[in-house]
Amino acid sequence: xxxxxxxxxxxxxxxxxxxxxxxxxxxxxxxxxxxxxxxxxxxxxxxxxxxxxxxxxxxxxxxxxxxxxxxxxxxxxxxxxxxxxxxxxxxxxxxxxxxxxxxxxxxxxxxxxxxxxxxxxxxxxxxxxxxxxxxxxxxxxxxxxxxxxxxxxxxxxxxxxxxxxxxxxxxxxxxxxxxxxxxxxxxxx
Ligand SMILES: Cc1cc2nc3c(=O)[nH]c(=O)nc-3n(C[C@H](O)[C@H](O)[C@H](O)COP(=O)(O)O)c2cc1C
Numbered sequence: 245x246x247x248x249x250x251x252x253x254x255x256x257x258x259x260x261x262x263x264x265x266x267x268x269x270x271x272x273x274x275x276x277x278x279x280x281x282x283x284x285x286x287x288x289x290x291x292x293x294x295x296x297x298x299x300x301x302x303x304x305x306x307x308x309x310x311x312x313x314x315x316x317x318x319x320x321x322x323x324x325x326x327x328x329x330x331x332x333x334x335x336x337x338x339x340x341x342x343x344x345x346x347x348x349x350x351x352x353x354x355x356x357x358x359x360x361x362x363x364x365x366x367x368x369x370x371x372x373x374x375x376x377x378x379x380x381x382x383x384x385x386x387x388x389x390x391x392x393x394x395x396x397x398x399x400x401x402x403x404x405x406x407x408x409x410x411x412x413x414x415x416x417x418x419x420x421x422x423x424x425x426x427x428x429x430x431x432x433x
Contacts, residue, residue, distance in 0.1 A: 245325045246277045247419075248317055248356075249304070250349040253285020254331035254368040256393055257295045260286075262412045263330055266423065268303040279317050279324065280304035281349050285333065310347040318348060320355040326362040326419055327352055330412075331393065334369050334376045341379035341386075356388075363388040364418045366411070389418045399427055 247267065251260035260282075267276040282290075282297060290297045301307045308315050316322040329336060329349065339350040340357075356363035365388050369376060380390050393411040401407045406426075413425035 245275065246279070246323065248279040248281065248324050248327040248352050250281040250283070250327065250329045250332075250336075250352065251286045251290075251297070251300075252283045252329060252331065252333045252336040252349060253289050254333040255289065255293065256331040256366075256368050256411075257286055257290045257293055257297070258408055259366060259393060259411055259415075260330045261295055261297065261300045262408050263328060263415060264300045264303050266412060266416070266425070277306075278304045279306045279308070279352075281308045281310060281312075281317075281352065283310045283333075283336070283347070283349060285335075308348055310349055312348050313351065315348055317352045317355070320359050322355075324352070324355065324361065326364070327356045328364040328366065328415055328419070329353060330364075330366040330415060331368040332365045334367070334373070334379075337365065337367050337376060337379050337383070340365070340388075341382040353388075357386050360387060362419060364391055364415055365389070366391050366393055366415060368393055391415055391418050398429065 267278050340353040345351040345354050384390050391414055409425040416423045
C-alpha cells in the first residue's frame with residue numbers, strides 16, 4: 245500500500261511522527277510505502293515541540309518539502325492509495341477544502357479527492373472558527389474523513405504516549421489498518 249503522510253504546521257507534530265513509526269515498524273515490514281511531506285511551518289513547530297523530524301525522514305521511503313511540486317505524487321497517475329494530513333493546520337485544511345493546490349500537500353490531497361481515494365485529515369485547533377467548520381464539512385462532503393485528535397477518557401490513558409497512540413489508532417481505523425495502539429471498547433462486563 246502506498247501512503248502519503250503530510251505533516252503540516254499545527255501543534256501535535258508528534259502524531260505524524262508516530263504514524264510513520266507505526267507504518268514502518270518491524271511488524272509492518274514491507275507492507276507500506278510511505279511518502280512523507282513536511283511543511284515549513286511543521287519544521288518550525290517540531291523545534292518548539294521537541295520532535296525529531298530527521299529520524300522520521302529516515303524512516304520514510306520518500307521525503308519531500310512542501311515546495312517539491314514536481315514530485316511524482318504531485319500527479320494522480322503516481323497511484324497513491326491513501327493520504328493522511330496529520331496534524332492538519334487550519335491553513336492547510338482551507339487550502340485542501342477549497343482546491344488551492346498551492347504546495348505539494350494541497351496538491352497530493354487534491355489527487356486523493358479527485359481519484360476517490362482515501363484522504364484522512366486530522367485538524368488541530370481549538371476553538372474552531374466558522375471557516376474551519378465549513379471547510380471540514382466541505383471536505384467530508386468531498387469524501388475525506390475528518391479525524392480530529394479528540395481525547396477519550398474511558399480507556400484510562402496513563403501517559404501522553406497513550407493519548408498519542410489513541411489518536412494514531414483512530415487514524416489507522418480510518419485507513420482500515422489493523423493495530424493494537426489502543427484497547428478497543430468491548431462492552432461493559
Ligand atoms: C507553535 C505554533 C503552534 C501552532 N499550532 C497551530 C495549530 O494547532 N493549528 C493551526 O491551525 N495552526 C497552528 N499554528 C499556525 C500555523 O503554523 C500557520 O498557520 C502556518 O501558516 C500553517 O502552515 P502550513 O499549513 O503550510 O503548515 C501554529 C503556529 C505555531 C508557531
